Amino acid sequence: MTPQTPQPNPEVGAAVKAADRAHVFHSWSAQELIDPLAVAGAEGSYFWDYDGRRYLDFTSGLVYTNIGYQHPKVVAAIQEQAAKMTTFAPAFAVEARSEAARLIAERTPGDLDKIFFTNGGADANEHAVRMARLHTGRPKVLSAYRSYHGGTQQAINLTGDPRRWASDSASNGVVHFWTPFLYRSRFYAETEEQECARALEHLETTIVFEGPATIAAIVLETIPGTAGIMVPPAGYLAGVRELCDTYGIVLILDEVMAGFGRTGKWFAAELYDVVPDLMTFAKGVNSGYVPLGGVAISGEIAETFGKRAYPGGLTYSGHPLACAAAVATINVMEEEGVVENAARLGETVLGPGLRELAERHPSVGEVRGVGMFWAVELVRDRATREPLVPYNAAGEANAPMAAFAAAAKKGGLWPFVNMNRTHAVPPCNASEAELKEGLAVLDAALSVADAHVE
Numbered sequence: 259m260t261p262q263t264p265q266p267n268p269e270v271g272a273a274v275k276a277a278d279r280a281h282v283f284h285s286w287s288a289q290e291l292i293d294p295l296a297v298a299g300a301e302g303s304y305f306w307d308y309d310g311r312r313y314l315d316f317t318s319g320l321v322y323t324n325i326g327y328q329h330p331k332v333v334a335a336i337q338e339q340a341a342k343m344t345t346f347a348p349a350f351a352v353e354a355r356s357e358a359a360r361l362i363a364e365r366t367p368g369d370l371d372k373i374f375f376t377n378g379g380a381d382a383n384e385h386a387v388r389m390a391r392l393h394t395g396r397p398k399v400l401s402a403y404r405s406y407h408g409g410t411q412q413a414i415n416l417t418g419d420p421r422r423w424a425s426d427s428a429s430n431g432v433v434h435f436w437t438p439f440l441y442r443s444r445f446y447a448e449t450e451e452q453e454c455a456r457a458l459e460h461l462e463t464t465i466v467f468e469g470p471a472t473i474a475a476i477v478l479e480t481i482p483g484t485a486g487i488m489v490p491p492a493g494y495l496a497g498v499r500e501l502c503d504t505y506g507i508v509l510i511l512d513e514v515m516a517g518f519g520r521t522g523k524w525f526a527a528e529l530y531d532v533v534p535d536l537m538t539f540a541k542g543v544n545s546g547y548v549p550l551g552g553v554a555i556s557g558e559i560a561e562t563f564g565k566r567a568y569p570g571g572l573t574y575s576g577h578p579l580a581c582a583a584a585v586a587t588i589n590v591m592e593e594e595g596v597v598e599n600a601a602r603l604g605e606t607v608l609g610p611g612l613r614e615l616a617e618r619h620p621s622v623g624e625v626r627g628v629g630m631f632w633a634v635e636l637v638r639d640r641a642t643r644e645p646l647v648p649y650n651a652a653g654e655a656n657a658p659m660a661a662f663a664a665a666a667k668k669g670g671l672w673p674f675v676n677m678n679r680t681h682a683v684p685p686c687n688a689s690e691a692e693l694k695e696g697l698a699v700l701d702a703a704l705s706v707a708d709a710h711v712e
Contacts, residue, residue: 271308322541335586368533379514380408518542522601522629
């Protein structure tokens with residue numbers, strides 16, 4: 259898609275910004291310390307501001323515009339659904355809802371054939387945990403330290419990053435454990451095989467010491483997203499599946515970020531030939547055009563609620579506009595080979611391009627990822643692996659990453675920056691030319707990070 263030529267309109271931009279600053283309360287932010295960009299429009303892999311500056315979006319929104327912005331077929335489907343039936347209560351059978359569920363179930367692994375719709379990923383994880391607890395009759399849930407599962411009360415307690423701390427009451431029945439990540443191993447491992455084996459031993463020990471009969475579920479991002487895109491070593495997820503089977507624990511895979519083509523597969527679980535008992539999704543299911551999430555449910559767990567009412571629901575569950583957007587998005591992804599594009603260009607352009615940058619820039623400690631799902635770890639010292647900024651840095655301590663991000667934006671690329679990493683997560687239908695454009699801007703911006711290398 260050829261992006262529009264942005265037309266400057268700074269007066270409107272100033273009004274938009276003023277209204278935002280006067281009335282919008284932004285998430286995860288100290289309200290007086292932020293300066294949100296006023297966005298005038300977006301199309302394909304780009305967006306632009308009211309001053310006419312255009313940015314290549316290497317964030318895909320919040321890693322959800324898997325087919326880019328304003329895809330005409332999805333926009334048309336939303337318009338058509340709005341003209342036919344804008345909304346309807348979730349207790350009824352509605353065409354868009356039924357078709358979205360069918361298309362999703364066709365692509366989920368194994369027998370995950372029942373779809374419970376939510377409004378997004380956080381409430382999908384909330385409901386998956388509720389289902390697991392009711393199915394097993396057990397209270398506890400295990401989740402990883404390096405993880406993010408959403409901002410609602412149960413989901414934020416599942417989360418392993420610092421956003422959890424302010425809301426963690428230690429009363430939500432969540433126990434955290436370490437997952438494999440060889441670059442920053444908690445297990446003193448020297449190889450991927452050692453890391454995998456020791457991580458599984460650590461998990462089983464945690465299960466045993468917590469009491470298997472108290473644990474309802476293990477919740478894992480198939481490939482952790484915001485926490486750093488740590489691709490699990492071969493055999494790890496299969497090992498977790500085996501532990502769950504041994505101890506009667508429900509395996510919940512969170513595919514909110516990794517799902518719907520992001521990894522070059524419909525779901526990342528396909529990469530590891532693992533079938534969970536419950537799988538959560540959102541984001542890419544309709545490229546974020548209308549809020550939608552859900553839980554894909556196995557036959558065994560669905561049967562638990564065959565004659566026993568499931569005690570949960572949402573007013574907008576399976577909202578017709580959102581479901582129509584999902585139907586159109588999935589069809590577009592099939593027709594245009596979006597999943598295949600993510601796999602092919604991830605392997606031939608984005609991955610090799612990032613590794614080439616690593617060879618030239620001493621600030622790059624590691625590059626890792628798959629498909630259109632990559633992380634670049636920035637360090638002060640490659641030998642010691644000291645992060646470019648401290649864990650959870652803010653203010654002056656975060657200045658090197660802020661300078662890197664500013665350089666990328668100045669070059670026309672909007673980066674996804676978290677702690678000491680930049681993530682390369684462009685739309686899954688981005689072109690080879692767009693990826694190379696983004697890599698060139700990252701090349702220049704990394705020179706700014708290099709200045710902080712010791």
